[in-house]
Amino acid sequence: MPDAIRTEIAALSAYHVQDARGMIKLDAMENPFDFPPSLQDGLTARLRAAALNRYPDAQAVDLKHAIRRAMDVPPDLDLILGNGSDEIIQMIAMAVAKPSATLLSIEPAFVMFKMIATFCGMQYVGVPLTPDFQIDLGATQAAIAKHRPAVTFIAYPNNPTGNLFDRNALRAIIKASDGLVVIDEAYFAFSSQSFLHEVAEHANVVLMRTVSKLGMAGLRLGMLIGRKQWLDEFDKLRLPYNINALTQAAATFALEHIDIFTAQAGVLIAERQSMVLALDALFAKYPGARQFVSEANFILIRLPTGTAKAVFEKLLAQNILVKNTGTGHPLLRDTLRITIGAPSENRAFLDALTKAMT
Numbered sequence: 001m002p003d004a005i006r007t008e009i010a011a012l013s014a015y016h017v018q019d020a021r022g023m024i025k026l027d028a029m030e031n032p033f034d035f036p037p038s039l040q041d042g043l044t045a046r047l048r049a050a051a052l053n054r055y056p057d058a059q060a061v062d063l064k065h066a067i068r069r070a071m072d073v074p075p076d077l078d079l080i081l082g083n084g085s086d087e088i089i090q091m092i093a094m095a096v097a098k099p100s101a102t103l104l105s106i107e108p109a110f111v112m113f114k115m116i117a118t119f120c121g122m123q124y125v126g127v128p129l130t131p132d133f134q135i136d137l138g139a140t141q142a143a144i145a146k147h148r149p150a151v152t153f154i155a156y157p158n159n160p161t162g163n164l165f166d167r168n169a170l171r172a173i174i175k176a177s178d179g180l181v182v183i184d185e186a187y188f189a190f191s192s193q194s195f196l197h198e199v200a201e202h203a204n205v206v207l208m209r210t211v212s213k214l215g216m217a218g219l220r221l222g223m224l225i226g227r228k229q230w231l232d233e234f235d236k237l238r239l240p241y242n243i244n245a246l247t248q249a250a251a252t253f254a255l256e257h258i259d260i261f262t263a264q265a266g267v268l269i270a271e272r273q274s275m276v277l278a279l280d281a282l283f284a285k286y287p288g289a290r291q292f293v294s295e296a297n298f299i300l301i302r303l304p305t306g307t308a309k310a311v312f313e314k315l316l317a318q319n320i321l322v323k324n325t326g327t328g329h330p331l332l333r334d335t336l337r338i339t340i341g342a343p344s345e346n347r348a349f350l351d352a353l354t355k356a357m358t
């Protein structure tokens, strides 16, 4: 590799996206439904009206207004937008990456937290969850005291485990931190709990969301909600025009019809419940197989010891792509992460899994 490349970058592998052509795609927490048919003509009209010869609205005024209404953002909080929440994670990390500053998270967590810490030259500390994926509060508080993280990222619900953490454990982490705590609510549409209406109570909390899991992963739009004193600083790092004109037009329109997307999420929540029952019935026959409680649009399952890779490959052979999480963190051994798809996809997955396990 070229000599000029930083050693920690040279040591990385690029984020790998598996080719899924022709497959039932249950690996990336996408919403399986088409853009709502009742909205397609309206969308076309908005896109046609977008001025592609001009730079987009740098402040995305209409879009921010639509987000505030659709998500009930408290009026005393500010809002900034990113090209996916990935870009927001990067903006936050760049802003706090003083020499030897630490980014802390729990583990297993969303892999971009660690990757972006590395991109920005930050130290990364991952505090292991308990074996049933709860926050180990003692260990986390000790890590905060030791490393004094500039920023702590926690997804709520967590990816790849799907669960919500104990709210009081999160509050204790916020209290123990001098640095910023970012609550990542990428899965808010599928969850019974949120911190949105608690952000304003804490001086050091901001909250991140995205439309990706809601049915618009292709638009690349994430948002950060929090106090002006934090968001004004992050906004300085935002590249001008980071939200393109077509995304602004499409997302503004879609969020004016948030009910339709919320209804799709409702279908997926019901599908998740059916999946839980079906997995329980199947796993009763296989000692060592289990699932973990999820408030997201996916379920993490554990297969009998040593069988996850073979099951993953047997699913692939039946044209079903899930995520083999078992190769990642030690706490994830023997696990697969299954995105909840459309009803027919979930049935196909359950049939294929039943065959793969026998």
Ligand SMILES: *Cc1c(COP(=O)(O)O)cnc(C)c1O
Pocket: 029, 083, 084, 085, 086, 087, 110, 155, 158, 159, 184, 186, 209, 210, 211, 212, 217, 220, 221, 222
């Ligand atoms: C999927 C996911 C994101 C990514 O969001 P984008 O807006 O698509 O960049 C962020 N955080 C978590 C925890 C996720 O699972």
